[in-house]
Amino acid sequence: MTEFAKHPVPHRHWILIAAMLAMFMAAIEVTIVATAMPTIVSELGGFSQFSWVFSIYLLTQAVSVPLYGRLADLWGRKRVFFIGTGLFLCGSILCGFAPQMGWLILFRAVQGLGAGAIMPLTATIIADVYEPEERASIQGWLSSVWGVAAIVGPLTGAWIVQHVNWALIFWVNVPIGVVSMLMLARWFPESHSEGGQKLNLVGSAWLMLTVTALLAGLLQAENLGYWVSVLFIVALMAAWALVRHERRSAEPLFPLAVWQNPTIMAGNAGNLIIGAAMMGISAFLPTWIQGVNGGTALQAGSALAMMSIGWPLSSTLSGWLMLRTSYRFTAQLGSLLLIGGTALLLTLNSSSSIICAGSAAFVIGTGMGMCSTTFLIAVQNSAEFHIRGICTASIMFSRMLGSALGTAVMGAVLNYNLMVRLPAHSDPVQQIMSYSQRKGLSQGSLNQMIAEISASLHWVFAVSVLIAFFSLLVARKIPGRKPQEAR
Template sequence: MEHLPLKKKITIMVAVLASMLFAALNQTIVGTAMPKIVSDLGGMEYFSWIFTIYMLASSVTAILVGKLSDMYGRKPFILIGLGMFIVATFLCGTATSIYMLILYRGLQGLAGGMIFSTAFASIGDLFSPRERGRWQGLMGAVFGLASVFGPTLGGFIVDHYAWKWIFWIFLPIGFVAFVLIMRLFPSVPRQSRGRVDYLGSIFLAGTIIPMLLAFSWAGNLYEWGSFQIIGLFTLTFISLGAFLVAEQKVANPVLPLGLFKNSVFTISNIIGLLIGMAMFGAIMYMPFFIQGVIGTSATKTGFIMMSMMLSMVASSTIVGQLITKTGKYKKLAILGLTIMGIGIFSLTTLSGDSTNTDAVLRLIIIGIGLGCSFPIFTITIQNAVAYKHLGVATSSVQLFRQLGGTIGVSIMGAIMNIIMTSNMKHSAALSNSNSSGELDKLADPKLLMDPDQLEALKGNVPQEQLGMFEQIVAMMRSTLSDALNGAFLFGAIMMVVAVILVLFLKEVRLKTSNQEDDEETEDVQVTTRGHAHMSK
């Protein structure tokens, strides 16, 4: 496919980018619409599953389809993914209960995993490693734009129209992308397909699903030491052991273990995991600081968070062009991770006296660093493995980044809870020392996220206790600030580890052809039955 005329390749990439934009917007638009959806459908106790089921389904299918697309080509899977996503998206808008919506979101997740996995791998089919930088940068820009406009548009739609339109409004983009892919994307049959590794696929899913559930639920639905969480981690390790054994005994493993002998593949994926931990932690917890500590409204918080994503879009596009022009990436990776680490660490210097401007400046730094780093490690992995492993290697990047996000958010949440539990004892003692039951309600930090409710509570406090009320609110804001600073410090430490790891990353020359036999590529020969060995 890399020998197609440039005009046709660009047209195909427009269709691929449209496919990704369609899936990414439907992923990001849901958040701001959830309160309205839950108020209509009910099932408040199950609303988190609308996000969880999508994450689980997309994580599993991404890695499985990555391997299958290496065997059968990308086109069938991106078309199946788009078709499923269009149907599931339409069905989401017809849901009449929370259970129906969860089911349809699960179908969306299965389809989304197919789309993202094949879209990123398609860049590798169409362009040589040296040319992929600019397109990986544009992929990052698509995600950034979806993160910027999705939530804002979702809020606008639910304020002025029925919530079902958050799912239906982008359906035309999906139809156009489907037609373009079907007509333009070449079918590339594989010479040797081999047998599908069903057993390995089952054990891999059995490893990923309980692990993601454990980190998602720990500290929220269940305690870390609860039977449920320990049981999920136990199932994870059992499935992982079975997976490792199974993969050594098949001729065509779903995730070739020999790839991990490739230092570029392994180090790049670990760095991707660490980036996911820091990135998703900042995205998840920075709004808590802006609303709960600074006291900004939810609407303005969305605009403040835009600064991070817009700077990411700009730097991702620029860095992608630089990689294509120079063929170098290691110094850019070090620079990007360092800037991102500085940005994450700068969040720990925020306090109750900080302003929205302080938050914006720090988020811009993080976005610049993230944009520099985002496209690089997909390119390093694609460049370091044989072309026959392009799909599974590319999908591993998505898997590790998703795992990092889930693990990082969970650990940061645990750090927050520990610090808040320790620091809240004094404020609890203050509120219990007064005679007003209203002040007892301030023991819940979530109250800081709702300015209207906080103001209503203030109106019920006796005049003589308003001073005490303000003192407790200030103390609660300080407590939340300390807890978030602890979480951000963890993210900064992860970035320091990432910078250290990238120093050990071998900079393999970016190949100018997918068929090039580059001696610098640490390729691996995957097993015949019973064992694997590195190609010499």
């Protein structure tokens, strides 16, 4: 292949805009659908399948990310991006026509399979057309899209379900995706793969089985009960078969250089940790605000939006900081912010204001943005062109896997504490979050439940702090050089 970044690529600003449009399309999908789901459920029914609308999307997305990354190295970025985005747009159109919940879940699976290409491919395309010293600041621009989507998505979703048919929340992606594809078709130079290389189909099958079984077990552990152990056993057996096959394969799915490069390994470990720590706020801070503080869904969403605002701001700052210090310094600073932000969650109590919760979320977001961008740039700048796609995809996949692991671990910590502290109550969190059930409780019983749930959530936040400490250890493994310095 030819490394574009070694030669000036014309119209780079149009390529960047196309990548930002694609990233916005994927980012807004998360927030806009979550806002509209109560309305969708009321029309389609099937509330018992509610969680699968989100789980199946995350599952198929995570499964496909490594495959798209490898295909991008073998077939070229543009072709694979078009395949993935086309699949995502087809799934989006079909979701709007879903007649019942079962069909919506199926179409969300198609949508997720396409979404697996968007984030890793946009990041890889940008890395291809910009020099190593430029990538840090440019990736900050891509990250800023998430901050915009965090604000625009919920507002747009609320307006659509109130004034228009809910199907439009899926269809708004279509013109954005089409414009992005047309711009890349016009201005992004196609890469050409080296002859003789093929996708390792056997390895890909073992990988998909491993990831599917593992994530399905993690995402549905509470619903599956003891049956979840079967999925974990399948995941272990498939992982063993994958490793065995990769060692013997002449064309492994993950090239040997991925495992031999300490920077790539550290970057993946760092994003795994970031994904896990992030769930301490994304999944459980809204529970604190609505349950312990008695706040509204809007207040919970506003506090979470502070994390999405802090992320792109620090991501952009990290580009400037890396050029003047080093990867290691920037990653360590981000880790300290992440530790500090998660520690602030431990100071929350039943009388804490939404501003306190939002401030903690903002600090966590700045730490995550700084760490994540630094790990990504360090990996991309240390990876050769012919493996940059799979290396970038592995970073994205590690964060998704970390999020699933973090949700499972912290959810187990919360459930265990609630079982010990409130053994006589069935689903106490639901009781205090539901307005009607909360009104039916006596003041003494309500205060006791809030106190015990508060203590249980503090244990969840403590686990998040512990996980964040590991990011500091990983940051020490990142090179102590600047992006513009040679590998």
